[in-house]
Amino acid sequence: MHRGSVLLAATLAATMVCAAEHxxxxxxxxxxxxxxxxxxxxxxxxxxxxLLAARRASEREKRPLFLFTYCGNLETGxx
Amino acid sequence: xxxxxxxxxxxxxxxxxxxxxVLVSRDDYQRTPRSEDEKAELLRIDRECARRGLKGxxxxxxxxxxxxxxxxxxxxxxxxxxxxxxPLLQQLIxxxxxxxRSQEAIQASAAQPAAIAPSRDRKEVEGPFLHIWTRLxxxxxxxxxxxxxxxxxxxxxxxxxxxxxxxxTSWNIPxxxxxxxxxxxxxxxxxxxxxxxxxQKGTLKATLAAISEDEARIQLEGEMLLKFPLGRPSxxxxxxxxxxxxxxxxxxxTLTSLMLMSEQAEYVWYWQGKPQLRKMRIALELxx
Numbered sequence: 231m232h233r234g235s236v237l238l239a240a241t242l243a244a245t246m247v248c249a250a251e252h253x254x255x256x257x258x259x260x261x262x263x264x265x266x267x268x269x270x271x272x273x274x275x276x277x278x279x280x281l282l283a284a285r286r287a288s289e290r291e292k293r294p295l296f297l298f299t300y301c302g303n304l305e306t307g308x309x
Numbered sequence: 310x311x312x313x314x315x316x317x318x319x320x321x322x323x324x325x326x327x328x329x330x331v332l333v334s335r336d337d338y339q340r341t342p343r344s345e346d347e348k349a350e351l352l353r354i355d356r357e358c359a360r361r362g363l364k365g366x367x368x369x370x371x372x373x374x375x376x377x378x379x380x381x382x383x384x385x386x387x388x389x390x391x392x393x394x395x396p397l398l399q400q401l402i403x404x405x406x407x408x409x410r411s412q413e414a415i416q417a418s419a420a421q422p423a424a425i426a427p428s429r430d431r432k433e434v435e436g437p438f439l440h441i442w443t444r445l446x447x448x449x450x451x452x453x454x455x456x457x458x459x460x461x462x463x464x465x466x467x468x469x470x471x472x473x474x475x476x477x478t479s480w481n482i483p484x485x486x487x488x489x490x491x492x493x494x495x496x497x498x499x500x501x502x503x504x505x506x507x508x509q510k511g512t513l514k515a516t517l518a519a520i521s522e523d524e525a526r527i528q529l530e531g532e533m534l535l536k537f538p539l540g541r542p543s544x545x546x547x548x549x550x551x552x553x554x555x556x557x558x559x560x561x562x563t564l565t566s567l568m569l570m571s572e573q574a575e576y577v578w579y580w581q582g583k584p585q586l587r588k589m590r591i592a593l594e595l596x597x
Contacts, residue, residue, distance in 0.1 A: 254568070257568050257569075260572055260590075261592040264442050264444060264453070264570075264590050265442060268452060268455075269311070269450070269452050270316065271315070271317070271318065272315035272321070275324060275325050276330065276418065277330050278330065278331040278419065278420055279421075280331070280420075281333050281351060282344070282346055282350060284329045284330070284331035284418065285350065285373075287414075287418035288373065289376070291329065291410065292375045293329055293410065294327075294328050294372055294373060294375065294401060294405065295330075295331065295373040295375075296328035297331050297332075297354070297370070297372075297373060298315070298331075298332050298333070298370050299332075299333045299335055299367060299371065300310065300332070300334060300367070300368045300385075301335050301336055301338070301367050301501070302336070302338045302499070302501035303338045305340075306457075307451070307452050307497040308497065308502075308503075
């Protein structure tokens with residue numbers, strides 16, 4: 231009886247470990263898929279660090295400036 | 310704009326090659342406030358825009374000459390479509406007979422990635438951090454929302470099993486721990502302030518799945534109800550069921566992994582009194 235209980239407990243524990251491993255792989259994949267869905271081409275544009283830095287570069291190069299102003303935080307998608 | 314025109318390869322190519330490009334947030338949300346000189350320059354541009362009767366606004370493209378004169382503007386409603394922004398850029402390039410910038414000049418004016426990247430939660434300099442990603446899966450594409458919040462020691466410890474826990478032991482993560490984390494589970498919208506969100510429900514149940522001398526594995530499941538007003542008088546809310554896992558380093562008694570995922574979250578908002586449903590996904594993950 232005692233041996234049976236121990237065996238059952240061991241089997242249950244092993245099942246929980248297997249389920250946890252399976253769940254972890256699935257969740258990790260789902261999170262990865264979500265992260266990879268980001269459209270982030272805009273990050274490749276060589277943005278200047280600030281408006282003043284851009285103005286200085288624009289004057290130095292005698293070249294127009296492209297300014298996009300927005301509300302929120304473009305970096306976090308909260309905009 | 311960031312997922313449409315600013316990520317359109319044709320627009321990216323023109324603004325990278327022929328212009329000095331710069332992004333400016335009007336309110337520095339989650340960012341270091343800008344200098345007084347920069348505020349003054351932005352004000353000068355806005356005033357010139359108004360004086361000349363050009364279409365301006367908070368969310369707008371401004372094209373400036375090398376001496377700072379305003380050449381043209383395009384509001385976001387138009388500029389977010391590449392077919393509107395491209396002709397404006399092409400026209401200016403042709404009129405001014407612009408030649409491509411040299412790689413040296415581009416590199417000289419470009420910010421180091423670190424100068425714009427760590428804009429999240431700048432006040433928090435020490436981790437560990439929890440990353441929260443949100444995405445609407447139906448309707449217009451607003452891209453991905455991504456917040457990063459620092460976890461306190463108390464928040465981390467709440468996920469760790471009690472000292473005498475055995476596989477199968479469950480405990481509830483207190484709502485005062487989950488609420489500040491679930492608060493960021495709102496969709497990436499122009500309504501962007503986290504403080505406007507109110508967590509109505511934020512339950513999380515932890516169950517010890519496996520334990521050894523080195524490691525404990527914890528399964529997580531929970532629910533979230535988040536109020537998220539989208540303008541007035543409409544009010545919206547997000548419902549989500551989460552499943553997840555955490556790991557503890559037993560020797561160091563620290564949280565080494567934490568993941569929560571909701572694949573079938575729903576965002577409901579109201580239009581003329583009728584509920585409008587949009588599917589969304591929410592993920593939370595411990596990270597640098």
